[in-house]
Amino acid sequence: MRIGWKTLAVIAVMAVAVVTSTLYLLLSQPRLEDTLIIYGPRGISGLATALVNGFKSRYPDVNVTFISYGMGSIEIANKLIAEKGSPVADVIIGLPEFYAKVVVDAGALEPYKPQNLSLIPEEEIWDPTG
Numbered sequence: 001m002r003i004g005w006k007t008l009a010v011i012a013v014m015a016v017a018v019v020t021s022t023l024y025l026l027l028s029q030p031r032l033e034d035t036l037i038i039y040g041p042r043g044i045s046g047l048a049t050a051l052v053n054g055f056k057s058r059y060p061d062v063n064v065t066f067i068s069y070g071m072g073s074i075e076i077a078n079k080l081i082a083e084k085g086s087p088v089a090d091v092i093i094g095l096p097e098f099y100a101k102v103v104v105d106a107g108a109l110e111p112y113k114p115q116n117l118s119l120i121p122e123e124e125i126w127d128p129t130g
Contacts, residue, residue, distance in 0.1 A: 035063045039076050039089040042068040048093065073099040084108040097126050 036055065040048050048066040055064050067089070069075040076092065077099040083089070084107060095103070103109055104127060111129055114120075 034061065035065070036091065037089050038064065038066045038091045038093060039079065040066060040068055040093040040095075041070065041073055041076060044094045051093070077103050080108045081106045101126070 038048065038052070045066070045068060048068070052064045052066050055062070069079055073095050076095055080087070080089065080092065080103045087108070087110075092100075092109075100109075117125070
């Protein structure tokens with residue numbers, strides 16, 4: 001039995017459609033995160049180690065990495081702004097209010113409101129929008 005070029009063309013088009021649909025479904029589905037990236041200055045490595053170990057003990061299936069940038073917060077602020085289009089860090093610690101405001105104003109951070117925000121004294125909240 002001989003297969004004609006029209007049959008081969010139909011098979012090829014169907015194969016491309018199946019592959020394209022499969023790739024679309026695989027790439028468009030949300031994935032559960034198995035990695036947590038934390039940015040902070042080297043000067044708080046003791047705090048970072050305690051946070052990482054505490055998180056790992058509660059969520060052992062999550063790979064937690066602390067990445068330190070320089071001795072000051074300006075390096076972290078610059079890194080966050082540079083990564084604005086494709087952020088890497090999930091959590092930032094040790095970023096003073098001044099630098100945090102610069103990063104927020106640059107649109108490099110996603111707003112976050114903790115569930116227990118009402119327990120934090122109002123004078124300690126510098127950005128009530130998250």
